[in-house]
Amino acid sequence: QQQxxxxxxxxxxxxxxxxxxxxxxxxxxxxYFPWYQQFxxxxxALLIAIRPDxxxxxxxxxxxxxxxxxxxxxxxxxxxxxxxxxxxxxxxxPRGNYKLTFGKGTLLTVNP
Amino acid sequence: DAxxxxxxxxxxxxxxxxxxxxxxxxxxxxxxxxxxxxxGQGPQFIFQYYEEEExxxxxxxxxxxxxxxxxYSSELNVNALLLGDSALYxxxxxxxxxxxxxxxxxxxxxxxxx
Numbered sequence: 001q002q003q004x005x006x007x008x009x010x011x012x013x014x015x016x017x018x019x020x021x022x023x024x025x026x027x028x029x030x031x032y033f034p035w036y037q038q039f040x041x042x043x044x045a046l047l048i049a050i051r052p053d054x055x056x057x058x059x060x061x062x063x064x065x066x067x068x069x070x071x072x073x074x075x076x077x078x079x080x081x082x083x084x085x086x087x088x089x090x091x092x093x094p095r096g097n098y099k100l101t102f103g104k105g106t107l108l109t110v111n112p
Numbered sequence: 113d114a115x116x117x118x119x120x121x122x123x124x125x126x127x128x129x130x131x132x133x134x135x136x137x138x139x140x141x142x143x144x145x146x147x148x149x150x151x152g153q154g155p156q157f158i159f160q161y162y163e164e165e166e167x168x169x170x171x172x173x174x175x176x177x178x179x180x181x182x183x184y185s186s187e188l189n190v191n192a193l194l195l196g197d198s199a200l201y202x203x204x205x206x207x208x209x210x211x212x213x214x215x216x217x218x219x220x221x222x223x224x225x226x
Contacts, residue, residue, distance in 0.1 A: 006154075032213055043116070043202050043217030044155065089154050093213045098145065098206075099168055100213055102154030 003027050004092050006103025013110050019077040021106045023090035026071065030092040034100070035064065035075045038087045047088075048075070080110045114139060116205050116218035124224045125193050133188040133221045137205030143167075144186040145215065146178060147202040155202055161186055162208050190223075198225045 005024045013019045023033075031052055036044035050057045050064040050073065057064045063076040077084055087107050091100040117136045125131050137144050143162045147155035157170035161180035180186045184205075190197055200222050204215035 034214075036217075041219065043204075043219045045217065046215065049214070091154075097168070098143070098160050098213045099157045099170060100147075100155075100215065102156070104154050105152070 003101045004090060004103045006090050006106060008106060009104070010107040011109070013080045013108065015080065015082060015110055015112050017080050017110075019080045019084070019108055019110070020074060021088050021090070021108070022072065022074045023092075023103050024070075024072045025092050027092070027094065027101075028071070029094040029097075030101075031095045032093045033064070033066065033073050034091050035062075036089045036091065036102075038089065038105075044089060077108075080108075082110045082112050084108060085110050116203055116216055118201075118203050118218040118221050120221055121219070122222045122224075124226060126226050127193055127195060129193050129225075130189065130191045131193060131223060133190075133201050133203075133223075135186045135188070135203030135205075135218060137184050137186070137203075138216045141205035141207050141216065142184050143206045143208045144180055144184065145204045145206070146186070146188045147204060147217075148172075149200040149202055149220070151199070158188070193225045195225050198223060 034049035035047045037047045038044040061078045066073045087105045090103045145160040146158040149155040159169040160167045164180045175191045177189045200220040202220045204217045
């Protein structure tokens with residue numbers, strides 16, 4: 001049973017455009033929602049994270065939007081750059097539980 | 113400041129063999145988690161260690177075992193290797209007191225089972 005569903009599987013965006021990646025979850029006990037960025041040959045790196053007491057969090061060009069009633073959250077990358085080309089993973093964990101459940105990933109390609 | 117270091121980077125084993133992977137956590141971290149990442153998939157939680165004890169375990173068979181040492185470093189052992197164990201094994205460290213699920217990942221150990 002996949003508890004975190006991520007879409008799209010791949011995404012191609014032009015430089016300067018907006019990249020949007022979506023995730024949906026099933027477990028209402030989840031209360032921590034991070035996004036990770038992974039470059040080839042590297043481990044995932046924490047990009048930004050949100051807890052369900054806020055509906056949006058912004059850090060630089062990266063924004064998480066969170067919809068608790070719909071059990072969905074998304075990553076927006078503004079002014080996308082070729083250096084943003086990587087695989088992005090959403091994840092979720094319940095309160096007090098240290099196991100992260102990851103989505104299957106989105107391969108983002110930003111064309112120059 | 114060194115991040116999470118893992119060894120070896122790559123290794124090749126044959127079915128039925130045993131493998132040991134090693135991890136040194138980021139300075140200041142005391143909790144180590146192990147994840148398996150199959151090609152084209154997201155990481156899957158294997159288990160987590162804190163204070164030299166396994167605190168939580170994912171849906172992996174007993175062939176997968178681990179250990180944490182007093183210096184917080186950790187090992188992942190896999191016995192009776194199967195072809196399906198071929199994957200990137202990621203170690204992640206965190207601080208138990210400030211958020212054990214706020215993870216810093218290493219670059220991983222890529223295991224190929226022939």
